[in-house]
Amino acid sequence: MSTLLDRMTKAHSLHGQEARAGLRDIAPAAIAAVPIGLLFGAVAVGKGLSVAEIGLMSALVFAGGAQFAAIESWVHPAPILALAFSALLINVRHVLMGASLAPKVALTFREKLLAFFFMTDESWALSERRSMNRPITGAYWATMVVVLFFNWTVSTVLGAVLGSFLGAPERFGADFAFTALFIGLVAGFGRSRVTVVTVAVSAAVSALVHYFIGAPWHVASGALAGIGAAYLAAREG
């Protein structure tokens, strides 16, 4: 009896330790995401989406990059195929991330089907780092992703509510905030020769297609041109 109780107490405290580690690791990323989420909601409202639509998108898509890209070139009625295709392009990196992380997570295949719905750049990167020393437990993963999920849905909806009171985002230059955010994210990929070629070709093709053909086709054509340029600019081997 006492051994069973001991085991249960031990398992419980291990569970708590893992959850606390998850909370500690994810806190900085969660805090940094709040202003970004507020901004997303405010600009999305400015583009004509309702608060409910913004909340739905944050909860179901739960991918900042794809959501920013969708809102930046949002038109009415929504071009379903173009939006799905640009979401695929932005999120296809998840395939490699998931393939790398999957064997390091101590969950069953079915549990992973649910757990990986919540995979983001942040939770993936933190788990990869932690997995160098120990396996990723369900408690660690769940704590991180639940915090990020509520953080993102609440901050984007809050931004949407605030944005609908503030009015036209151009007045505060908020329409340029995405551009600045994306420039900051692109800078994070460095200044290697291949990256510079990619960025230059993507920018030129996107701007030309937008000018001569129009939204939303500039996203796919610019991106594919940039990816092709990277293929040609890189060395074989």
Place this chain on the structure above:
Amino acid sequence: MNVDPVTFLAIIAMALVTYATRIAGLFVADRLVLTGRAKAAFDAIPPAVLVAVIAPTALTTGWAEAIATAITIIAAFRLPLLATIIVGVASVVLLRMVI
């Protein structure tokens, strides 16, 4: 709490595609190793998409946006993300008043 039916379908499509990318790795784990040009092309996807999204706003909207873009690029290599956004937004607001 209004949800436009076309917007709803677009959100569902984006959600399904995104979920598919998140679980696809579970089925190919340990079998997906890219090298050389294929890896370079795959690694180029995020910056290529990000740039393609903003290029029209950044380059062809007007002088205020184009100059603010140049300022933001300089800031992006020196400052954290949030500070970069603040510099970009502040410069576009100032430039729009001047130009």
